[in-house]
Amino acid sequence: MDTKKGRFAEFKTSMQPRIKEFKFTMNRVRKSPLSIAGLIIVLFNVCVALLAPVLAPPKLSDPFMIPRDASLGWRYEPSPPSPTHPFGTTSLQVDVFYGCIWGTRFAFMLALEIIVVIVIVGVSLGIISGYYGGLVDEIIMRFTDIILAFPSLILAMAFVAALSRSGWTTLNAVILSIILVGWPGYARLVRSETLRVKSEDYVEAARASGASDLRIMFKHVLPNSIYSMIIVVSLDFGTIVLTAAALSFLGLGAPPQYADWGRLIYDSISWSASGFRYWWTYMYPGIFIVLFVLGWCLLGDALRDVLDPLYRRK
Amino acid sequence: MYLTHFTGENELETEDIVEIKDLYLNFYTYDGVVKALDGVSLDIKKSEILGLVGETGCGKSVTSLSALSIVIPPGNIEKGQIVFHSAKKDFDILSLDEKSLAKLRGHYISMIFQEPRAALNPVYTVGEQVAEVYFHHRKEELIKSVITELEENLKKASGLKRSTYQRDLSLYKKMLKNPKSLSLRFYSKIPILRRFQNRMKKEARKEIVELLKLLNIADPPRVFDMYPHELSGGMAQRVVIAMALACNPYMLIADEPTTSLDVTVQAQILYQIKDLQKKFNTSILYVTHDLGVVAEVCDRVAVMYAGNVVELADVMSFFKNPTHPYAQSLLESIPRPGKKFVSIPGTVPSLISPPEGCRFYDRCKYALEMCPKTKPKLVEVEKGHYVACHLYGK
Numbered sequence: 254m255d256t257k258k259g260r261f262a263e264f265k266t267s268m269q270p271r272i273k274e275f276k277f278t279m280n281r282v283r284k285s286p287l288s289i290a291g292l293i294i295v296l297f298n299v300c301v302a303l304l305a306p307v308l309a310p311p312k313l314s315d316p317f318m319i320p321r322d323a324s325l326g327w328r329y330e331p332s333p334p335s336p337t338h339p340f341g342t343t344s345l346q347v348d349v350f351y352g353c354i355w356g357t358r359f360a361f362m363l364a365l366e367i368i369v370v371i372v373i374v375g376v377s378l379g380i381i382s383g384y385y386g387g388l389v390d391e392i393i394m395r396f397t398d399i400i401l402a403f404p405s406l407i408l409a410m411a412f413v414a415a416l417s418r419s420g421w422t423t424l425n426a427v428i429l430s431i432i433l434v435g436w437p438g439y440a441r442l443v444r445s446e447t448l449r450v451k452s453e454d455y456v457e458a459a460r461a462s463g464a465s466d467l468r469i470m471f472k473h474v475l476p477n478s479i480y481s482m483i484i485v486v487s488l489d490f491g492t493i494v495l496t497a498a499a500l501s502f503l504g505l506g507a508p509p510q511y512a513d514w515g516r517l518i519y520d521s522i523s524w525s526a527s528g529f530r531y532w533w534t535y536m537y538p539g540i541f542i543v544l545f546v547l548g549w550c551l552l553g554d555a556l557r558d559v560l561d562p563l564y565r566r567k
Numbered sequence: 568m569y570l571t572h573f574t575g576e577n578e579l580e581t582e583d584i585v586e587i588k589d590l591y592l593n594f595y596t597y598d599g600v601v602k603a604l605d606g607v608s609l610d611i612k613k614s615e616i617l618g619l620v621g622e623t624g625c626g627k628s629v630t631s632l633s634a635l636s637i638v639i640p641p642g643n644i645e646k647g648q649i650v651f652h653s654a655k656k657d658f659d660i661l662s663l664d665e666k667s668l669a670k671l672r673g674h675y676i677s678m679i680f681q682e683p684r685a686a687l688n689p690v691y692t693v694g695e696q697v698a699e700v701y702f703h704h705r706k707e708e709l710i711k712s713v714i715t716e717l718e719e720n721l722k723k724a725s726g727l728k729r730s731t732y733q734r735d736l737s738l739y740k741k742m743l744k745n746p747k748s749l750s751l752r753f754y755s756k757i758p759i760l761r762r763f764q765n766r767m768k769k770e771a772r773k774e775i776v777e778l779l780k781l782l783n784i785a786d787p788p789r790v791f792d793m794y795p796h797e798l799s800g801g802m803a804q805r806v807v808i809a810m811a812l813a814c815n816p817y818m819l820i821a822d823e824p825t826t827s828l829d830v831t832v833q834a835q836i837l838y839q840i841k842d843l844q845k846k847f848n849t850s851i852l853y854v855t856h857d858l859g860v861v862a863e864v865c866d867r868v869a870v871m872y873a874g875n876v877v878e879l880a881d882v883m884s885f886f887k888n889p890t891h892p893y894a895q896s897l898l899e900s901i902p903r904p905g906k907k908f909v910s911i912p913g914t915v916p917s918l919i920s921p922p923e924g925c926r927f928y929d930r931c932k933y934a935l936e937m938c939p940k941t942k943p944k945l946v947e948v949e950k951g952h953y954v955a956c957h958l959y960g961k
Binding site: 266267269270386453454455457458459460461462463464465466472473476477 | 635637640665668669670671672673674677678680681682685686687688689690691692699700703704792793794807810811820
């Protein structure tokens with residue numbers, strides 16, 4: 254029984270249904286060209302983020318600070334793309350290529366940090382609110398109502414301004430403010446799914462066989478209500494980066510010379526006034542932002558087709 | 568391995584297992600207070616099948632769920648007791664705290680639901696779901712059997728294998744003594760080290776496969792790894808029954824377990840339930856609205872109407888001699904070929920403002936003057952045949 258072969262065979266049979274489903278999922282993905290495009294764009298972004306130290310070797314102690322090209326002097330005017338600076342430089346000879354590459358890495362870090370916290374907070378509050386109902390539900394949902402009543406970008410700006418005045422570094426302030434603005438959507442989504450799943454017979458059956466509230470919430474309700482959230486997470490991955498870029502663009506985010514797409518575009522506002530003459534200063538970071546957001550949106554759609562049981566078997 | 572668990576465990580001193588005493592339950596809705604149960608009293612005897620009959624909305628399911636102290640909001644139990652007579656001590660189920668309830672549910676009293684496929688969680692395989700009940704209620708027995716197996720293996724083994732056996736043995740012994748110890752928690756979190764738990768899972772799998780075999784499921788090891796949507800209705804219901812019987816409960820609540828199945832499968836499941844009841848000596852509270860099923864499987868029958876038990880009798884004496892006017896018309900309204908279809912005139916009274924006296928009086932052919940004013944009590948008309956009707960009072 255304990256031989257390696259026996260164990261492997263056992264593992265294989267026990268994994269059979271999962272493998273079957275996974276194959277079906279992959280088949281669905283393969284059949285839609287848009288999801289393939291999304292996947293490729295996201296993979297490209299991931300590669301860029303992972304290979305950032307190779308593509309653009311850092312020169313300063315903080316790799317997210319974009320190095321200046323001292324050989325070009327302190328000239329204020331951006332210099333056009335050249336072999337040493339493939340995407341050109343922006344004011345004060347700051348390298349755009351470096352900014353775009355390390356900006357990808359920064360975008361991933363930012364989005365991941367924010368999404369993880371938002372999901373944990375949103376899911377737990379949503380499940381508690383939906384499962385217990387009553388007063389708890391009322392309190393949590395009124396909080397979400399308050400936050401959702403404001404336009405999210407304006408509210409995030411207000412949070413950033415308030416937080417950075419009270420001693421937070423601007424980057425941490427951006428992260429916290431996006432979290433504060435973002436969790437209510439997730440809490441609502443999970444709550445509504447919880448309300449649906451809660452009334453299913455198998456939840457009752459689990460309770461009748463002696464499962465505790467916590468066990469029901471996390472073993473029975475959560476796995477059945479998480480699918481729509483996975484899709485929203487992937488869509489939001491792009492949106493969060495967009496929000497952060499918007500904040501940076503408004504001068505509320507990353508400090509000058511920081512490898513952040515929004516900051517790069519903010520720095521080139523004055524150059525965009527002269528038409529397309531200094532196009533490289535805002536076009537390249539713009540393209541990176543568009544690709545990132547587009548990739549995650551397409552991937553989100555693909556995930557919906559694949560994971561949502563209503564679309565899945567069509 | 569599985570069957571040894573079932574020998575002589577149900578030795579109870581008392582006749583009754585569960586006694587529902589004067590249960591009042593209200594639902595607080597926006598339209599008003601729905602008085603769903605109005606003084607329900609029932610007793611379920613040791614190793615009998617009690618049929619609980621009545622039309623939709625008469626409180627059958629609510630009564631049976633409250634035996635597990637599950638009240639669906641916005642319901643609230645106003646008054647009453649549900650006494651559980653265990654071998655050692657009697658206690659009131661309704662006044663237990665959540666922790667003891669979690670032990671009671673599934674272990675001593677368990678439940679089969681109406682819609683078998685809805686009662687299984689779609690994201691887990693059959694085996695995982697049945698095993699959950701095992702791990703919840705019968706962990707100690709599983710650990711003990713793993714320990715004996717390991718000790719036997721230790722005698723034969725040598726070298727490296729011996730040391731892994733020894734480590735697992737010490738872990739399992741610790742699990743028995745102090746399941747919350749720090750090292751155990753550490754081991755069960757680390758991916759490769761937590762493989763020691765596989766022995767327990769394998770043991771559970773063995774027992775579950777045995778149990779599924781007992782329920783006449785074809786190819787149990789394959790069904791063990793199937794997801795609920797791959798099962799047919801009858802098979803899913805068998806799995807649900809297996810889940811309910813996993814811990815050999817004293818009492819099983821079957822809430823219309825065959826309603827959603829087709830007739831041939833229904834018969835199979837009915838006989839299976841009856842068969843298992845004899846084998847395991849379990850009492851069953853069988854909730855249904857099908858009098859044919861009652862006649863087939865039950866020992867005694869309780870008829871409910873609008874939140875009251877109106878008649879409680881042996882199956883034989885009930886079908887031979889139904890006493891309560893409602894029970895009489897209920898039996899008459901079973902459609903038969905060549906006979907005109909009879910229905911009971913009128914409708915069930917609104918439970919928000921029910922009549923003060925007998926809740927059946929305005930549909931009753933024999934209504935007396937006192938019927939709308941005073942509520943009839945259950946009186947014994949024959950030995951073991953109770954009825955709540957003024958016609959038979961003194």
